[in-house]
Amino acid sequence: MSRLLTYLFGRLPIGWLQLSHNKARLVAAVSGVSFATLLVFMQLGIMGALNSSTVAPYGLLSADIVISSEEGNTLTDAGEIARARMFQALGVPGVADATPLYIGNLPFTLDNGSTVSLLSFGFDVSQPEFVSPSIAASFASLTIENTVILDRDTRGMPASVIDALMAGGRYEFEANGNTLVAVGTMNIGGGFLADGMLAMSDQTFLRSFPARTSSAPNHILLNVDDGVSVDTVVERLRDALPSANVKVLAADASAQADLDFMSSERPTGIIFGFGVFMGILVGLVIVYQVLSTDVADHLGEYATFKAMGYGQPFFLGIVFEEAIVLAVFGFIPGLIVSIGLYAGLRAVTGLPVEMDASRAILVFLGTLTACTISGAIATRRLAAADPADLF
Amino acid sequence: MAESFPIEASGLNHFFGEGEARKQAIFDLNLNIERGSLTILMGPSGSGKTTVLTLMGCLREVQDGSVRLLGQELNGANEAQLVSLRRRLGFIFQAHNLHESLTAAQNVLMGLQVHGNANPAKQRAAADHVLDLVGLADRRTYLPGNLSGGQKQRVAVARALVSNPDIVFADEPTAALDKESGHTVVQMLKTLGQTRQTTTVMVTHDNRILEMADRIITLEDGRVVSDRVPKTTP
Ligand SMILES: Nc1ncnc2c1ncn2[C@@H]1O[C@H](COP(=O)(O)OP(=O)(O)O)[C@@H](O)[C@H]1O
Numbered sequence: 001m002s003r004l005l006t007y008l009f010g011r012l013p014i015g016w017l018q019l020s021h022n023k024a025r026l027v028a029a030v031s032g033v034s035f036a037t038l039l040v041f042m043q044l045g046i047m048g049a050l051n052s053s054t055v056a057p058y059g060l061l062s063a064d065i066v067i068s069s070e071e072g073n074t075l076t077d078a079g080e081i082a083r084a085r086m087f088q089a090l091g092v093p094g095v096a097d098a099t100p101l102y103i104g105n106l107p108f109t110l111d112n113g114s115t116v117s118l119l120s121f122g123f124d125v126s127q128p129e130f131v132s133p134s135i136a137a138s139f140a141s142l143t144i145e146n147t148v149i150l151d152r153d154t155r156g157m158p159a160s161v162i163d164a165l166m167a168g169g170r171y172e173f174e175a176n177g178n179t180l181v182a183v184g185t186m187n188i189g190g191g192f193l194a195d196g197m198l199a200m201s202d203q204t205f206l207r208s209f210p211a212r213t214s215s216a217p218n219h220i221l222l223n224v225d226d227g228v229s230v231d232t233v234v235e236r237l238r239d240a241l242p243s244a245n246v247k248v249l250a251a252d253a254s255a256q257a258d259l260d261f262m263s264s265e266r267p268t269g270i271i272f273g274f275g276v277f278m279g280i281l282v283g284l285v286i287v288y289q290v291l292s293t294d295v296a297d298h299l300g301e302y303a304t305f306k307a308m309g310y311g312q313p314f315f316l317g318i319v320f321e322e323a324i325v326l327a328v329f330g331f332i333p334g335l336i337v338s339i340g341l342y343a344g345l346r347a348v349t350g351l352p353v354e355m356d357a358s359r360a361i362l363v364f365l366g367t368l369t370a371c372t373i374s375g376a377i378a379t380r381r382l383a384a385a386d387p388a389d390l391f
Numbered sequence: 392m393a394e395s396f397p398i399e400a401s402g403l404n405h406f407f408g409e410g411e412a413r414k415q416a417i418f419d420l421n422l423n424i425e426r427g428s429l430t431i432l433m434g435p436s437g438s439g440k441t442t443v444l445t446l447m448g449c450l451r452e453v454q455d456g457s458v459r460l461l462g463q464e465l466n467g468a469n470e471a472q473l474v475s476l477r478r479r480l481g482f483i484f485q486a487h488n489l490h491e492s493l494t495a496a497q498n499v500l501m502g503l504q505v506h507g508n509a510n511p512a513k514q515r516a517a518a519d520h521v522l523d524l525v526g527l528a529d530r531r532t533y534l535p536g537n538l539s540g541g542q543k544q545r546v547a548v549a550r551a552l553v554s555n556p557d558i559v560f561a562d563e564p565t566a567a568l569d570k571e572s573g574h575t576v577v578q579m580l581k582t583l584g585q586t587r588q589t590t591t592v593m594v595t596h597d598n599r600i601l602e603m604a605d606r607i608i609t610l611e612d613g614r615v616v617s618d619r620v621p622k623t624t625p
């Protein structure tokens with residue numbers, strides 16, 4: 001280790017030697033950084049799951065443009081929009097096709113007596129081009145009254161039910177006074193949005209939600225003509241439709257708007273953001289504490305080095321070297337434990353908590369930055385190393 | 392023009408404290424020290440020996456008067472000039488001031504790396520050679536915590552001498568040592584200094600060392616009260 005660092009720095013790795021000499025301090029510092037890294041990873045993991053839950057339903061759709069009511073917050077937390085807007089939109093040049101989308105939460109009582117809510121999507125099943133190929137294939141079976149496709153990750157649903165469905169079986173259940181028959185499964189992964197999800201025909205949807213009418217869907221999905229720019233059509237639609245109460249967004253912009261809403265307007269997003277901030281703060285304080293104590297403990301040695309003719313850059317180098325050592329050694333266990341905890345969380349909650357490389361790199365760079373900032377603050381104590389006090 | 396000395400002090404005054412508490416520690420010091428000589432500073436505690444040493448060694452700012460060190464005026468010199476001058480000096484402190492996390496060889500190496508590290512292998516060889524000269528060849532990889540007081544001070548001597556400094560300043564280098572190891576340390580300082588033409592200025596109370604000196608200067612209350620050559624010049 002020492003030899004490698006000597007080679008890297010082109011000088012003795014004083015920072016590393018100093019840190020590794022005091023094993024207790026090194027262990028405390030590294031565990032502190034690991035813990036802070038872990039905190040940040042957990043917050044980001046859950047936040048990431050929240051985000052992927054938020055946009056997961058978009059994976060069901062295959063649309064270029066979404067028209068919604070201004071009152072809605074997100075795709076699945078939407079207001080109602082007059083179906084008349086769909087016919088207006090079809091008259092706009094560049095619009096190839098349009099379909100209504102109905103969304104509602106269907107309460108469902110499990111065998112064990114607990115009630116879960118199933119996020120239900122009602123499609124016009126004569127237009128499979130508006131959904132992803134994975135469920136478009138099942139649309140034929142949805143034309144039969146009261147049939148649905150059930151999300152595989154539905155909470156509280158016995159594995160035997162899902163297995164039977166996947167093997168081509170059926171599953172009958174009562175919801176909202178209506179008997180529904182699941183005839184297939186889909187895999188959306190929206191753990192934070194609902195306990196489970198259903199896809200069904202608009203007819204089945206309206207029967208399940210007697211209060212809703214076919215004239216007021218939640219969204220209108222549009223596809224544009226080949227070779228026409230989506231943004232251009234969005235602009236045309238905004239001009240053509242009454243501006244009051246109507247929101248026209250390209251599908252990806254709509255997903256982004258949902259993410260922004262969830263991370264800035266919903267308490268969960270704010271809480272996790274705060275958690276990340278706290279993790280970073282804990283890391284900063286621990287590293288600062290360790291490095292400044294270390295500087296204070298070595299003032300005599302530093303003063304000696306000053307007397308020998310070492311300048312300020314040398315001392316800054318030592319402190320930053322220590323900061324980097326702490327960042328690297330703290331990050332690695334933090335990452336490993338986080339990967340384990342992610343797997344645990346996934347198994348227990350069914351939430352899509354995944355470690356991806358970009359998050360790992362981001363957190364590593366963050367750890368490095370935080371340690372360097374702490375190191376920079378700790379170097380202020382170096383001024384106290386006065387070689388005149390040595391004799 | 393007169394021969395130039397490695398250390399020339401003239402009209403040197405030094406004060407500690409501010410305002411009411413301001414107190415003069417050095418009074419009108421005039422001193423030229425010859426190249427290659429071993430000069431010993433003596434005097435009672437508080438007489439200003441350490442202050443003189445730190446002023447001449449670029450460790451303390453010169454307030455009034457002049458110190459010319461290796462031809463460079465220290466009064467008014469900037470930090471960069473001081474740092475580069477310090478690299479031409481060697482210091483040995485009362486406490487050894489070795490870095491506890493570095494081995495004996497690494498501590499000595501620190502005395503070389505201040506000049507850069509273009510040739511690490513050569514530097515390691517030089518550090519090992521000096522450790523050999525102070526009789527610690529078999530203690531290279533020891534941490535200071537595992538060395539005796541005398542051995543540590545010998546490592547400190549090796550560190551101060553390894554870069555062939557023009558001047559070595561030592562402040563009571565034997566104070567923390569028993570008589571025998573103290574004598575060994577000074578003997579080494581003296582022999583190594585002679586072979587390398589190093590100018591050495593040492594503060595000591597140790598009477599048995601006095602006879603090794605080329606010149607003995609005694610301070611009292613910040614003034615030179617005697618400046619002599621020892622009875623038996625070696
Ligand atoms: N940092 C300081 N602050 C204030 N007074 C000091 C300081 N260092 C030394 N002195 C004073 O200067 C005088 C000379 O001290 P010093 O050079 O340490 O003497 P010596 O080394 O001969 O014992 C003493 O009176 C001492 O109290």
Ligand SMILES: [Mg+2]
Nearest residue numbers: 391440441442
């Ligand atoms: Mg003294």
